[in-house]
Amino acid sequence: MTIDASRGAEAPPELVQLLTPEGERVQHPDYDIDLTPEEVRSLYRDLVLVRRIDMEAVALQRQGELGIWASLLGQEAAQIGSGRALTDVDMAFPTYREHGVAWCRDVDPVKLLGLFRGVSHGGWDPKEHNFHLYTIVIGSQTLHAVGYAMGIQRDDASAATIVYFGDGATSQGDVNESFIWASVFNAPIVFFCQNNQWAISEPLEKQTRIPLYRRASGFGFPGVRVDGNDVFACLAVTRQALKSAREGQGPTLIEAFTYRMGAHTTTDDPTRYRVASELEAWKLKDPIERVKAYLFKNELADQAFFDSIEAEADQLGADLRRRCLAMPDPEPLAIFDHVYAEPHALLDEERAQFAAYLEGFER
Amino acid sequence: MTVMSLSKALNEGMRKAMEDDPKVLIMGEDVGKLGGVFRVTDGLQKDFGEDRVIDTPLAESGIIGTAIGLALRGYRPVCEIQFDGFVFPAADQIITQLAKMPMRSLGAIRLPVVVRIPCGGGIGAVEHHSESPEAYFTHTGGLRVVACSNPADAYAMIQQAIRCEDPVIFFEPKRRYWEKADVDTTSTDWWTPMDKGRVVRPGDDVTVLCYGPMVKTCLEAAQAAEEEGRSLEVIDLRSLNPLDQPLVMDSVRRTGRVVVVHEAPVNNGFGAELAARITEQCFYHLEAPVLRVGGFSTPYPPSKLEEHYLPDLDRVLDAVDRTFAY
Numbered sequence: 019m020t021i022d023a024s025r026g027a028e029a030p031p032e033l034v035q036l037l038t039p040e041g042e043r044v045q046h047p048d049y050d051i052d053l054t055p056e057e058v059r060s061l062y063r064d065l066v067l068v069r070r071i072d073m074e075a076v077a078l079q080r081q082g083e084l085g086i087w088a089s090l091l092g093q094e095a096a097q098i099g100s101g102r103a104l105t106d107v108d109m110a111f112p113t114y115r116e117h118g119v120a121w122c123r124d125v126d127p128v129k130l131l132g133l134f135r136g137v138s139h140g141g142w143d144p145k146e147h148n149f150h151l152y153t154i155v156i157g158s159q160t161l162h163a164v165g166y167a168m169g170i171q172r173d174d175a176s177a178a179t180i181v182y183f184g185d186g187a188t189s190q191g192d193v194n195e196s197f198i199w200a201s202v203f204n205a206p207i208v209f210f211c212q213n214n215q216w217a218i219s220e221p222l223e224k225q226t227r228i229p230l231y232r233r234a235s236g237f238g239f240p241g242v243r244v245d246g247n248d249v250f251a252c253l254a255v256t257r258q259a260l261k262s263a264r265e266g267q268g269p270t271l272i273e274a275f276t277y278r279m280g281a282h283t284t285t286d287d288p289t290r291y292r293v294a295s296e297l298e299a300w301k302l303k304d305p306i307e308r309v310k311a312y313l314f315k316n317e318l319a320d321q322a323f324f325d326s327i328e329a330e331a332d333q334l335g336a337d338l339r340r341r342c343l344a345m346p347d348p349e350p351l352a353i354f355d356h357v358y359a360e361p362h363a364l365l366d367e368e369r370a371q372f373a374a375y376l377e378g379f380e381r
Numbered sequence: 382m383t384v385m386s387l388s389k390a391l392n393e394g395m396r397k398a399m400e401d402d403p404k405v406l407i408m409g410e411d412v413g414k415l416g417g418v419f420r421v422t423d424g425l426q427k428d429f430g431e432d433r434v435i436d437t438p439l440a441e442s443g444i445i446g447t448a449i450g451l452a453l454r455g456y457r458p459v460c461e462i463q464f465d466g467f468v469f470p471a472a473d474q475i476i477t478q479l480a481k482m483p484m485r486s487l488g489a490i491r492l493p494v495v496v497r498i499p500c501g502g503g504i505g506a507v508e509h510h511s512e513s514p515e516a517y518f519t520h521t522g523g524l525r526v527v528a529c530s531n532p533a534d535a536y537a538m539i540q541q542a543i544r545c546e547d548p549v550i551f552f553e554p555k556r557r558y559w560e561k562a563d564v565d566t567t568s569t570d571w572w573t574p575m576d577k578g579r580v581v582r583p584g585d586d587v588t589v590l591c592y593g594p595m596v597k598t599c600l601e602a603a604q605a606a607e608e609e610g611r612s613l614e615v616i617d618l619r620s621l622n623p624l625d626q627p628l629v630m631d632s633v634r635r636t637g638r639v640v641v642v643h644e645a646p647v648n649n650g651f652g653a654e655l656a657a658r659i660t661e662q663c664f665y666h667l668e669a670p671v672l673r674v675g676g677f678s679t680p681y682p683p684s685k686l687e688e689h690y691l692p693d694l695d696r697v698l699d700a701v702d703r704t705f706a707y
Contacts, residue, residue, distance in 0.1 A: 137685050
């Protein structure tokens with residue numbers, strides 16, 4: 019039995035990479051991508067803006083404006099690359115950390131903040147964005163995504179589903195069951211595992227003894243490991259897997275090899291369980307810096323471009339902050355809203371009783 | 382006497398149990414180096430090693446299922462479910478196996494497994510982190526279900542649960558983890574048997590039944606009621622299954638009025654069982670119907686609304702007022 023000891027900064031050999039940490043473009047025999055300068059600049063903009071959303075949210079939590087926040091720091095390329103591979107008809111099922119994918123699906127970031135502020139458990143209409151609600155229970159959404167994909171199949175639609183989960187989730191029964199169902203029914207789905215190396219305090223070795231992408235072969239579908247900090251590679255690999263799904267070729271497992279540069283959530287303190295040198299090594303593989311280096315080296319963008327993106331990020335952050343603080347608290351009786359689709363006598367009774375109780379304080 | 386927080390008391394209780402019995406194991410997500418997300422197992426892996434304090438893969442069904450296997454091999458696993466809302470993936474193993482296997486074996490098998498569950502709301506958390514799932518488990522024969530409310534009980538009860546030959550679902554009031562009180566770690570003379578409740582404040586007018594996080598709330602309500610001239614007797618049930626019926630019924634026969642308080646929804650909540658049993662056993666002593674204060678028949682709301690969902694001093698006193706209206 020071999021232990022996958024590739025958690026450090028050294029890239030494992032089977033990694034699909036199209037852009038090195040130094041910003042050098044490399045070719046891959048199975049995956050390639052032809053991006054216009056405009057497309058590269060657009061990806062860069064996405065990466066910078068979602069990092070800014072994340073930074074602003076962390077700051078808001080620190081100031082007591084959010085109850086908690088799950089930072090995506092370090093995972094921007096995995097999320098933007100895969101998110102931009104989706105077409106409008108594809109459906110995405112996120113965990114609670116997919117703020118970058120939410121951005122790609124045009125979900126207003128203030129709605130993400132609402133969930134972490136405790137205003138709502140959800141906040142957006144999944145049908146409007148083809149982006150499902152965040153799921154907090156680890157791995158549950160993988161089965162929902164497979165079921166959704168089976169629906170696509172039965173509709174004879176040309177669409178695919180993508181489901182996000184982490185390295186920790188791969189231990190859950192639901193995730194393994196979802197692999198079985200997807201395989202048996204040849205469902206049009208892409209399993210997108212962001213292996214950020216840590217499940218709160220537990221390193222990858224607590225979940226697996228083989229690289230996660232290799233699990234797929236045991237279930238009967240292809241698996242691929244991609245450099246999760248390389249937005250080009252994430253885009254190329256996800257695009258191909260989605261195409262394969264849409265064309266009836268069944269599921270693919272993508273393991274985006276990345277790193278959680280921040281804490282699990284704002285209530286977590288990673289200094290208790292991981293060494294600082296690991297983070298330093300991964301900082302050299304930052305998903306944004308390599309795109310910036312590529313743009314510079316190839317003279318695809320000038321300083322004015324980078325300045326304009328910074329200015330846009332500043333504005334986005336300020337706007338987000340303003341709208342977060344202006345978010346009204348829900349009314350107490352909202353507790354009873356949306357629980358049932360049809361009238362429910364018991365709930366109606368409780369609502370009336372609670373309304374009368376509250377009125378007692380106003381008298 | 383040592384002053385310690387409820388979480389520290391649990392930690393010390395588990396440490397003592399591990400020192401006393403080499404078969405005691407700790408299992409769960411992040412229980413090792415991190416010491417649990419609430420630090421309840423802090424330092425135990427460092428002192429007892431990775432074979433006895435096991436960071437498990439991220440799968441609750443796996444935690445309970447393998448704990449059953451370890452128990453079959455003679456170990457006494459103490460499993461941590463990280464948050465109440467994550468116990469449900471483990472519900473299959475708890476309900477179909479842990480609760481039933483001893484009877485299935487005609488007593489040849491005993492499963493001394495403890496399932497620790499931080500429960501309840503009030504900490505401003507996101508979904509699935511504030512639930513009160515006790516009734517699912519009190520409804521399941523074969524499980525003992527207890528809830529501690531203060532550091533001293535936490536220290537004693539976790540050790541009693543570990544020593545118990547039966548599976549114990551052990552609820553910990555997460556918003557009280559940081560509350561401190563004196564704990565006597567030098568003697569066990571003061572320990573109350575795990576299946577007994579306790580009158581935590583004597584009174585004459587109304588019996589208030591509560592457990593876990595609501596004990597503190599009810600004691601505050603009793604203090605406020607006294608200022609209004611009403612004497613509430615507050616009982617910390619401590620054990621929900623089995624229920625300390627003599628303690629409850631003796632009190633109800635004296636007061637004739639009962640208010641049950643829990644965070645879980647009233648509808649089909651543990652209070653329903655209390656109301657039914659009290660009605661059966663104390664019918665002619667009751668001056669008013671048993672009133673229940675608890676959560677609404679909704680999913681637990683987003684945290685901005687939880688103060689309205691959770692019973693507080695005012696809602697307890699409102700029920701006290703209503704019981705006098707009969």
